[in-house]
Amino acid sequence: MKIVVSVKLQPTLEVASALRDELHGCNQGANWVSEVAYATYRLKAREYALRKLVYTELRERGIKSAAAQQLIKKVVDAYTTLRANIKAGNLGPEGSKRRVKAESKPIVFREDAAQAYDHRNMGWDIDAQTVAITTRTGRMKGIPFVCSPEALKTLAQYRKGEADLLCCDGSWYVIATCDVPEPEVYKPDGFIGVDLGIENIATTSTGYQAAGRKLNRYRKRQLFLRQKLQKKGTKSAKRLLKKRSRKEARHVKNTNHIVSKTIVTEAERTGRGICLEELKGIRNRVRLRKPQRVALHSWSFAQLGDFIVYKAKRAGVPLVFVNAAYTSQMCCECQHIDKCNRVDQGLFTCRGCGVVAHADRNASHNLAQRGETVWNAGRESRVPATRSQV
Structure with missing residues (x-):
């Protein structure tokens, strides 16, 4: 690697x-x-x-x-x-x-x-x-x-x-x-599902939740200052814009390093694998109102995913990507899918079995189940070959 x-x-x-x-x-x-x-x-x-x-x-x-x-x-x-x-x-x-x-x-x-x-x-x-x-x-x-x-x-x-x-x-x-040589990947004892988001940077099926409130407030503050400098339009304002842009990028990068290291360390300590959702192309698929577009396009999910991938490789932690479709609408207990299950951003209430849970936590459990299914489907078979009878 x-x-x-x-x-x-x-x-x-x-x-x-x-x-x-x-x-x-x-x-x-x-x-x-x-x-x-x-x-x-x-x-x-x-x-x-x-x-x-x-x-x-x-x-x-x-x-x-x-x-x-x-x-x-x-x-x-x-x-x-x-x-x-x-x-x-x-x-x-x-x-x-x-x-x-x-x-x-x-x-x-x-x-x-x-x-x-x-x-x-x-x-x-x-x-x-x-x-x-x-x-x-x-x-x-x-x-x-x-x-x-x-x-x-x-x-x-x-x-x-x-x-x-x-x-x-x-x-x-x-x-x-x-x-750097990659260590041999161990056999996982289950998977940790990682749900990525804007309100919560990352939520895992083991209980870890990296809240995005502090980072989102920081971004809003930087956006306000950036708009003021852009309106000014002077040479010094443009110089400050470049400086602030690099500062914001470093802050986000540091936050993603901390979150990714926490997730990979937990997986390595418990002997589990990591399951991430495939979000490529989400900015082209999702349609949002204008006030929400800034938050979507400043969401650094790809960088966080890359950090988790390379840290997992260095630690020998198994990692899989799965399709994220309906993970936020499906109940992790009874697998009932309904758009109405997602009451609001943070609340999930199953219309089938009545389970009430945090929406991101529920999605992370669904990802963990899908990750184990994908891993079992793709791993090498250990069943001995049968002998043909004449």
Whole structure:
């Protein structure tokens, strides 16, 4: 399993200047390569053919060989992603304003966008906690970095492949790729159903409930401040908008990390598996009133799901996805399905057997039952083969 570890560099002013020159030069080169690729191949750029056109010019611009190769690959990957998004319909149907805008001009990279490095132009000294990076002005050796003890241990044992150099708000980071082996998945003693929602971030069939009230109030406050800044429209207001956007994203990410770790730890401790509901495409399916759309589109269920998946893999916890249809309308005791069973957001009253329960708790029990059914249907059969009689 591939995970990433972020370390913060602590360069001197001279080294920081060299890194900034390297990053700006690489991204300026990437913009030029993108223009060439668009003019020659439109959206169908191929790495080998593009390299023959632009490599010599990039070297003349002072970009080192390995950085030039990575730069070309970055441009080709960007166009590959754009084609995939167009094909998947993520940019709208053919002729839509958003799709036409994306197809009508070359891809542009920010001057401080991340640049990939590998063993040819980046070296690591884990014991000394330093890195060496090749820039346009020479090799910068002994750049100290800081990270948590757990991240340092992961780097020392599993670091493999490329790393990205990134500048964010004047601070320098290296995002390293680590190939962590996955432990063997154990045989689960039942499943924990996890119902994801907006009012309650996550509700499990074992009783854990991560309330979303605090996070929702925080988002509403950020929305109010964002509207004020957008109305102002000045340069400083736009700068603050970017800053607040990143701050909100970090807050939500931290909350999702805490919730996902709690769920996976509980499953590992009790020897159970985890069952998640498949919510892909829910924003296209659900129709809501305008005041509710902001809450739906700021709901980070996919990020929380991804965190649970990778934490479960690292712990060897079995995990399945099931169809979420009717889980909020079906009684977990008698399986009676009725739209009227869901009295309101938090109350479930079965019209068949009379069971009264919390709506999200009831849905989580339904998910746990479906998860066990899916697991039993998909696991390897242990029945011995019968002998044929002649």
